[in-house]
Amino acid sequence: MALHLGSACFPAFSRSKVSPARVVEGGVDVTVAEAEKTRLGGSDLTVSKLGIGAWSWGDTSYWNSFDWDDRKMKDAKAAFDASLDYGITLVDTAEVYGSTMALGAINSETLLGRFIKERKKREPAMEVTIATKFAALPWRFGRRSVIAALKDSLSRLGLTSVDLYQLHWPGIWGNEGYIDGLADAVEQGLVKAVGVSNYNEKRLRDAYNQLKRRGIPLASNQVNYSLIYRLPEENGVKAACDELGITLIAYSPIAQGALTGKYTPNNIPSGPRGRIYTREFLAKLQPLITRIKEIGQSYGKTSTQVVLNWLICQGNVVPIPGARNAEQAIEFAGALGWSLGKEEVEELRSMASEIKPVTGFPVEKF
Secondary structure: OOOOEOOOOOOOOEEEOOOOEEEEEOOEEEEEOOEEEEEOOOOOOEEEOOEEEOOOOOOOOOOHHHOOOHHHHHHHHHHHHHHHHOOOOEEEOOOOOOOHHHOOOOOHHHHHHHHHHHHHHHOOOOOOEEEEEEOOOOOOOHHHHHHHHHHHHHHHHOOOOEEEEEEOOOOOOOHHHHHHHHHHHHHOOOEEEEEEEOOOHHHHHHHHHHHHOOOOOEEEEEEEOEOOEOHHHHOOHHHHHHHHOOEEEEEOOOHHHOOOOOOEOOEOOOOOHHHHOOHHHHHHHHHHHHHHHHHHHHHOOOHHHHHHHHHHOOOOEEEOOEOOOHHHHHHHHOOOOEOOOHHHHHHHHHHHOOOOOOOOOHHHHO
């Protein structure tokens, strides 16, 4: 099978040069290609076509086997540096990642702020795009709470502004005020672009229209989306994003590791993930995993790179897999610079449709 260079799925894109490199991951030679760029929705913000998520950084409630230590800190720092080295310049975090609210050891924003500061000492002109999120907690009311939370995030990050600020989930109440808060943040120069997360189609359209009245584009909607979790295709969210020019940012794009081939019925994920990706579920997943691996071998790519590229091939999608170390970040970069064939994209969707998906984040259905 011939390797499709460039971007067959996406005719128009710009490129940012990075040095080619080769690593060995799981016995497969990985060619790290040039990083591609895309405009985030209707905003003026341009981001790498693949980002990394910092959910696990500092967390001790869901990730890291309920433990955080210096080795994991160094691994997270190495993941950040490797991402930038290989052209992945979008980093997504949130005020609740690793926070006391999530029983974390240290806040992810605080860690990211340290990493940025240390990197800028060595490379003052480095390019990095920071996205973070506002937690719509029940005791937060109206637009002022958005600005107050954003300023706290900026303090932890050590920045005067962020590139993308998102509502992490729809609130129990006060959602119109939250949207006004996003617009206020843009007008005050605290953010370059704004987005939402876990928004269904109706909420997405409402947020888009409310921001539009103030002349501000809704840049993105960050939702759970992977080959085996395609709810955004089924509930109208993906179609609405495409129609309105809103970029879909895909979190859990490798299904928290379940699509990498690492886990089997005899080797389930540790911690809370093992209650989601059970032995029974992983047993049903194995034929798909086998086919993903076969396709990857034909391209000289890993299974992880195949499933990330599958998402990119859907168009208007920026996946943000979680990077816990440098090796993972480098592997993610190998999902760029090439494209699966159309028949392979459809074959994988067809196989995946036979697998009942796991339960997602309930708020996406609010």
